[in-house]
Amino acid sequence: MKIMKKCVSRLRMVWVVLCVMLSSLMVSAQDLPGDPANGRKLFNAQCAACHKLDRRLVGPAMAGITERRSQEWLIRWIRNNAELRASGDKDAIAVYEEYNRSAMPAFPLLSDQDILDILAYTIVGDQPASPAGDGPVTTQAPAKPERGLNVWVLAGLSLFLLILLMILVKVKNTLKVIKGEEPTSVLEDFSKGVQVAVKNQKLIVLLTVVVSVFLLKELYWGLMSIGVEQGYMPEQPIAFSHKIHAGENGIDCKYCHYGAEKGKHSNIPSAALCMNCHKYIQEGPKYGTAEIDKIYAAVGFDRETQSYIEGYEEKPVKWVRVHNLPDLSYFNHAQHVNVAGLECQTCHGPVEEMEVLYQYSELTMGWCINCHRETEVNIENGYYKDLHDKLKAKYKSDKITAEMIGGLECGKCHY
Ligand code: HEC
Ligand code: HEC
Numbered sequence: 001m002k003i004m005k006k007c008v009s010r011l012r013m014v015w016v017v018l019c020v021m022l023s024s025l026m027v028s029a030q031d032l033p034g035d036p037a038n039g040r041k042l043f044n045a046q047c048a049a050c051h052k053l054d055r056r057l058v059g060p061a062m063a064g065i066t067e068r069r070s071q072e073w074l075i076r077w078i079r080n081n082a083e084l085r086a087s088g089d090k091d092a093i094a095v096y097e098e099y100n101r102s103a104m105p106a107f108p109l110l111s112d113q114d115i116l117d118i119l120a121y122t123i124v125g126d127q128p129a130s131p132a133g134d135g136p137v138t139t140q141a142p143a144k145p146e147r148g149l150n151v152w153v154l155a156g157l158s159l160f161l162l163i164l165l166m167i168l169v170k171v172k173n174t175l176k177v178i179k180g181e182e183p184t185s186v187l188e189d190f191s192k193g194v195q196v197a198v199k200n201q202k203l204i205v206l207l208t209v210v211v212s213v214f215l216l217k218e219l220y221w222g223l224m225s226i227g228v229e230q231g232y233m234p235e236q237p238i239a240f241s242h243k244i245h246a247g248e249n250g251i252d253c254k255y256c257h258y259g260a261e262k263g264k265h266s267n268i269p270s271a272a273l274c275m276n277c278h279k280y281i282q283e284g285p286k287y288g289t290a291e292i293d294k295i296y297a298a299v300g301f302d303r304e305t306q307s308y309i310e311g312y313e314e315k316p317v318k319w320v321r322v323h324n325l326p327d328l329s330y331f332n333h334a335q336h337v338n339v340a341g342l343e344c345q346t347c348h349g350p351v352e353e354m355e356v357l358y359q360y361s362e363l364t365m366g367w368c369i370n371c372h373r374e375t376e377v378n379i380e381n382g383y384y385k386d387l388h389d390k391l392k393a394k395y396k397s398d399k400i401t402a403e404m405i406g407g408l409e410c411g412k413c414h415y
């Protein structure tokens, strides 16, 4: 009888441990499924007119919403709140009343995943700098793509194995107790296990090989990324946002970077060009007058009198250069933008979404070469027609890549 009791209490412990493990797995599974970056985009486009994360606007603040409401409820509410109310849901009716029956629109086109993404964004927020700050935004460069195993995954995995081990020991001891033997402690089992493992030469060799391979791989990646500035995102003297200009206001890249079509360099516009608009647009949505005043200080425009100060010596804005190939290489914008007809975004990424500009591509030699191997030359543009006809005949193909016109010759890219 006593043995049975002991047995049951041990089994109960095993179950408690199992349940804790399972529930913790479920909690983390619930936190995981959304992509906050996509959520942020969706939120800004569809919700931001009425919701802010940190305070009440037309509707309630969204920070912490996942703690107040279940995921299922939120999906139903966001997809169609009127329907949820009509179903008699008390919470839905209560919020509606609280906000003076100002109905929120339905979003039937958002998928479950979209909604999970938005919810993930409400948890994560605007990391790491909040746009509400009054200085220039100093958002960090986006992290480089993850390689190999995540530390957290590793930690979770080891914890899991540890708990599994403990359960096994418990089960073994329970069996021992049933048989009437003395149970051994976890520590005893563990030290016995280590002794066996240390004596096992094959295991030691295997372990050494695995660890060395891992270290060598890290070293290799570390060396390969020296000099690669992908993701470089310096703070600029004026909080100029490509998102506001090229994105929200749809200003053509070439309106400002008119040099890109004509020559080697794509110019950075002068403050005088900014004044085409900012003589009239005197306040911004985020920084008010602070950042636009820096343009005025550069060109000598007086806010009070609304006129240019006479005899003012222009002070060029000292933009920090983001992209910079080493001097040994030659890159020409017109060749790529005009002749090849490439979009700026092919090389510079989604600039129209960048609050702060960063280097999107690697800008390594391998990057240039890969594209020259893969990209077809735009033969329709009329440049070098004779040459193209000859090449078509030579390669017996209609597909002429940049490689075929000499795009891999060292001298084309190196002086
Ligand atoms: C036109 C304004 C408007 C837009 C756009 C809007 N909402 Fe709402 N939202 C409201 C109002 C107002 C409420 C308060 C409830 C009510 O009046 O029905 C609300 C309530 C909510 C609630 C419930 C809050 C709680 O405390 O239970 C959630 C969740 C929510 N909105 C999410 C969203 C999401 C996500 C989007 C974008 C996809 C969005 N809303 C777009 C106006 C809006
Ligand atoms: C209203 C003028 C304006 C428009 C429109 C504009 N830019 Fe810019 N761009 C700037 C200014 C000013 C800078 C320098 C500050 C900075 O880096 O944010 C810049 C910087 C850049 C840089 C980095 C230059 C460097 O230092 O290496 C790239 C790349 C760029 N822009 C691409 C684009 C693309 C692509 C578009 C269109 C989607 C675009 N820009 C539209 C004004 C503009």
Ligand code: HEC
Pocket: 238, 239, 240, 241, 244, 245, 249, 251, 269, 270, 271, 273, 274, 275, 276, 277, 278, 281, 283, 284, 285, 286, 287, 288, 291, 292, 295
């Ligand atoms: C073709 C018109 C145009 C040009 C050229 C232009 N801007 Fe703007 N700028 C805008 C518009 C539109 C806004 C947004 C105003 C708003 O939403 O209230 C804006 C906003 C801004 C803001 C305010 C940001 C904020 O959130 O407070 C800054 C700073 C700014 N521009 C800097 C520049 C600089 C620097 C240049 C020159 C390199 C430039 N702009 C050229 C149209 C222009």
Ligand code: HEC
Pocket: 253, 254, 257, 260, 261, 264, 265, 266, 267, 268, 323, 324, 325, 326, 331, 333, 336, 337, 342, 343, 344, 345, 346, 347, 348, 363
């Ligand atoms: C084929 C890839 C490619 C395309 C397409 C491209 N760029 Fe670039 N861009 C680069 C590279 C590479 C650099 C760095 C050049 C250097 O350091 O000499 C650069 C640099 C820049 C700079 C910094 C000034 C300079 O010339 O060094 C600006 C601004 C810029 N690009 C804007 C644009 C705009 C606007 C477009 C579209 C009209 C565009 N780029 C299209 C690859 C590209």
Ligand code: HEC
Pocket: 325, 329, 330, 331, 332, 335, 336, 339, 340, 342, 346, 347, 363, 364, 367, 368, 369, 371, 372, 375, 376, 377, 378, 402, 405, 406, 407, 412, 413
């Ligand atoms: C997105 C694809 C792409 C990338 C990235 C790219 N190029 Fe090109 N490049 C082209 C294409 C397409 C052409 C052919 C243009 C034509 O029709 O003559 C070309 C042509 C050239 C030429 C002229 C070749 C000739 O025979 O006239 C040079 C030089 C060149 N690229 C240098 C570079 C350098 C340097 C880089 C990297 C910093 C680079 N390119 C990155 C697509 C690319």
Ligand code: HEC
Pocket: 227, 325, 326, 329, 363, 364, 365, 368, 369, 372, 407, 408, 409, 410, 411, 412, 413, 414
């Ligand atoms: C399509 C353009 C292109 C062609 C073709 C090209 N290169 Fe390069 N090369 C580059 C660029 C761009 C860089 C600078 C990349 C960087 O800083 O990582 C570079 C860098 C180098 C470097 C310096 C390496 C370093 O890490 O600093 C050497 C050496 C070099 N190239 C040799 C060659 C030789 C040899 C050839 C002919 C077989 C060649 N390149 C063909 C674009 C090209």
